[in-house]
Amino acid sequence: MNKVLYKTFSVVIWSLFTIITLFPIYWMILVSTRTPVQLYGKPNLYPTFLEKIHWKNYTRPFVDGVFGDYLMNSIIIATSNALLVTVLAIMATYALSRYKIAAAETIFFWTMTNRMAPPAAFMLPLFLLFTLVFKYGDSNLFDTKIGLILLYCVFNLPFAIWLLKGIFDGIPKDLDEAMIVDGANLFTIISKLIVPLAAPGIAVTALLSFLFAWNEYLLAATLTSVYARTIPTGLSEFVTTTGTEWGTMAAVAVVSMLPALIFLALVQKYIVSGLTFGAVKG
Amino acid sequence: MNSSKTAWLLLSPTIVILIIVGLLPFLYVLYVGFFNWMPLGKNKEMEFINFGYNYRELVFDKFFIDSVWRSIRFAIVTLALELTLGFLLALSLLSSFPLKAFFRSVHTLPLVIAPIVVGAIFKLFLVQGLGPIPFLAKELFGFKLNYMSSEAQAFWTIVVMDVWHWTPFVTLTLLAGLSALPQDPYESAKIDGANNFQIFIYITIPMLVPVLIVVIFIRMMDSLKIVDEVWMLTAGGPGYSTRFTGIHIWKEVFEKRTYGYGSAMSVLYLYITIVICWILYSVMVSRGKANEDE
Numbered sequence: 305m306n307k308v309l310y311k312t313f314s315v316v317i318w319s320l321f322t323i324i325t326l327f328p329i330y331w332m333i334l335v336s337t338r339t340p341v342q343l344y345g346k347p348n349l350y351p352t353f354l355e356k357i358h359w360k361n362y363t364r365p366f367v368d369g370v371f372g373d374y375l376m377n378s379i380i381i382a383t384s385n386a387l388l389v390t391v392l393a394i395m396a397t398y399a400l401s402r403y404k405i406a407a408a409e410t411i412f413f414w415t416m417t418n419r420m421a422p423p424a425a426f427m428l429p430l431f432l433l434f435t436l437v438f439k440y441g442d443s444n445l446f447d448t449k450i451g452l453i454l455l456y457c458v459f460n461l462p463f464a465i466w467l468l469k470g471i472f473d474g475i476p477k478d479l480d481e482a483m484i485v486d487g488a489n490l491f492t493i494i495s496k497l498i499v500p501l502a503a504p505g506i507a508v509t510a511l512l513s514f515l516f517a518w519n520e521y522l523l524a525a526t527l528t529s530v531y532a533r534t535i536p537t538g539l540s541e542f543v544t545t546t547g548t549e550w551g552t553m554a555a556v557a558v559v560s561m562l563p564a565l566i567f568l569a570l571v572q573k574y575i576v577s578g579l580t581f582g583a584v585k586g
Numbered sequence: 587m588n589s590s591k592t593a594w595l596l597l598s599p600t601i602v603i604l605i606i607v608g609l610l611p612f613l614y615v616l617y618v619g620f621f622n623w624m625p626l627g628k629n630k631e632m633e634f635i636n637f638g639y640n641y642r643e644l645v646f647d648k649f650f651i652d653s654v655w656r657s658i659r660f661a662i663v664t665l666a667l668e669l670t671l672g673f674l675l676a677l678s679l680l681s682s683f684p685l686k687a688f689f690r691s692v693h694t695l696p697l698v699i700a701p702i703v704v705g706a707i708f709k710l711f712l713v714q715g716l717g718p719i720p721f722l723a724k725e726l727f728g729f730k731l732n733y734m735s736s737e738a739q740a741f742w743t744i745v746v747m748d749v750w751h752w753t754p755f756v757t758l759t760l761l762a763g764l765s766a767l768p769q770d771p772y773e774s775a776k777i778d779g780a781n782n783f784q785i786f787i788y789i790t791i792p793m794l795v796p797v798l799i800v801v802i803f804i805r806m807m808d809s810l811k812i813v814d815e816v817w818m819l820t821a822g823g824p825g826y827s828t829r830f831t832g833i834h835i836w837k838e839v840f841e842k843r844t845y846g847y848g849s850a851m852s853v854l855y856l857y858i859t860i861v862i863c864w865i866l867y868s869v870m871v872s873r874g875k876a877n878e879d880e
Contacts, residue, residue, distance in 0.1 A: 310681070311684070315684055315685065318675075318686075319689075321689070321693065322693070324750070325696060325750070326695075328711040328750070331707075331717070332710050347716070392600050395596040395597070395599065396597050396600040398596055402593075403589055403590060403592065405593050411601070420807050420863075421856060422811030422831075422855060423811065423813070424811060424813050424831070424832030424852070425835070425852040426615070427835075427836065428835070429611035430611050432614065437614070438606075455607050457604070457607065458607050461603070461604065515698060519703075520700075521701065521702040522814055522832075522836075536700055536702040536703070536814075539702055539703065540702060542706075543817070543821060553706060553710070554706075554710055556706075557707065557710075560702075560703055561699055561703050564700070565695075565698075567698055568694060572694055
């Protein structure tokens, strides 16, 4: 009896939390599929998108407007960053895992502090460096995709190394040595031995890096102006405009949320260890 | 090739990138903090002023200090709420009940949504004349909910948004910690006749201290650096009610273009977050040690 009561209680509480989690998202999707007239007046919770979707909310920003470019920028930046981080992290982690380096602990700790620092403290120096210091002739890093791709490494590399370190340490060193005896060079060892054995961990690393770069807002907003703007920075443009078009804003928010949903489906198991730097196995 | 040379060769691209976009900005902001530099004002070029002048000004800058206290208050309030709620939810997930896997999946959802999108979601949800919540509050309770006109409502709206966004993190991390606890102490406690409450206080909590440290550490750091969601939802207003340190620096630096003074602010902000986390960390580690000694 007691147990049944407890189970019912759990289900009730969790149903409540599920509604609290989903309701705001559901409302956003509703808004994104409605005309301004439909949004006027009393809030209507009926799923009108089952009957008719106001596609203009989506086509206006992404086809007619600049958000198509923003979307492309986001895709390029997040993908390149994920690839770069993964390759560099594989190399660095292999070094930290296989060789005795005197400063290994220090390097490790230093990369961690980079990740923990508040981005708001770095936006001014980065803005000044990107506009005034890192330049060659007339071109500088400000408002370039390269700038953001490199920048996100500061946040992604530390945790990528952290995540891979545990996996690489688990691969026996005897295997490396056997390959060296067979005359394999470093590149062959990493590409033929380490990468295949650590494939799932590497995939998770790449996906988490992608997600971070995709979601980042503050630094993208301060370090771009026209050509390298990403979806999140575009989303914030709706804040200042007078008479916000709620439907369009919701549509942009829905699109920028999509990769997160796909990602969630793929690596839900690893999210906890990803977010806690592997300090807690999830 | 020398083996340590190989290692450094493999590490070098990582180190170079981290120096260029990680260490260099830090050293640069330290350097600029000693100058007077306002491109739009009277100091178009960098001009060295009295060593540490900017910092002396900063310590008596009411708006900056207030923003720091506001951030700390926010961090403590959200931490308390998220920890309580997350702990209870994690405990409930230890036993089985119908649809548990589904509930847990949905609970994970907010974690992967970008903070700026969370801001947008809550704006659509809570804004006057569109969102269902102000409407329901008025219809059901006669309560006038408008976070853009009341300072207290704005602050608590941000708190609710943060709880919505990050409680799942606490739940899932604590759940991972709880599931990894050894079972022996529980069995001996039960044999000794301890009740559930005693088991929780004297066994679960002390054993969970390392995980709690991680959770509190990460949540504290994240709360202190909050910007995106707040910028989207209230942009720091109304008045100064949600102007947390990150937002304050943004407004000061990019609206007034006070580069020298802004750099000093950035350095102090960085320093404050590091000190708070260091204090927190050492307190909790020594508490954890004391528990082990008993």
